[in-house]
Amino acid sequence: MATLGDVCAGLAQHKSTLLRELCDTNLLDVLVKKGLFSLNDLELISSAADADKCNYFIDIVGKHSGGKLQELCSILNKECPKLTKELLNDRQRYIINGKIIIYIQFD
Numbered sequence: 001m002a003t004l005g006d007v008c009a010g011l012a013q014h015k016s017t018l019l020r021e022l023c024d025t026n027l028l029d030v031l032v033k034k035g036l037f038s039l040n041d042l043e044l045i046s047s048a049a050d051a052d053k054c055n056y057f058i059d060i061v062g063k064h065s066g067g068k069l070q071e072l073c074s075i076l077n078k079e080c081p082k083l084t085k086e087l088l089n090d091r092q093r094y095i096i097n098g099k100i101i102i103y104i105q106f107d
Contacts, residue, residue, distance in 0.1 A: 007069060008028040008058050014086045021080040022053055030079055036072050037062070 001009055011018055021027055028045060031037040037060060045056045077084050 007073070008062050010087055011054070011058050011061065013085060014025045017081075017086050018054050018057065019050060020055060021057070021083050025079050027079045030075055032071070034071065036068055036075070036076065054084075 022045065028037065028042050031064050032039060032042050041056075041060050045060075048056055061069075061072060
């Protein structure tokens with residue numbers, strides 16, 4: 001299983017796509033609705049300059065653990081197909097036995 005550091009490293013490697021997904025999808029709203037991010041987290045990321053949005057997102061993700069981390073990655077899989085595709089294409093680092101090691105699971 002991947003560590004929290006693996007998750008954050010994967011997201012950091014794909015900041016440009018993460019930024020697009022943060023701006024173009026309902027990801028943050030879904031994370032708040034599911035209780036994974038707070039309204040303060042939403043406000044912090046939404047009001048930040050583009051250069052800081054990903055860093056704040058990754059910092060907040062860095063505070064998650066266990067089941068919450070798995071749920072977050074499941075939501076990323078559903079809400080952020082472009083980011084998921086990039087992580088899948090980054091097979092050397094993030095794929096082991098056909099699964100993304102940062103807990104994103106495909107149905």
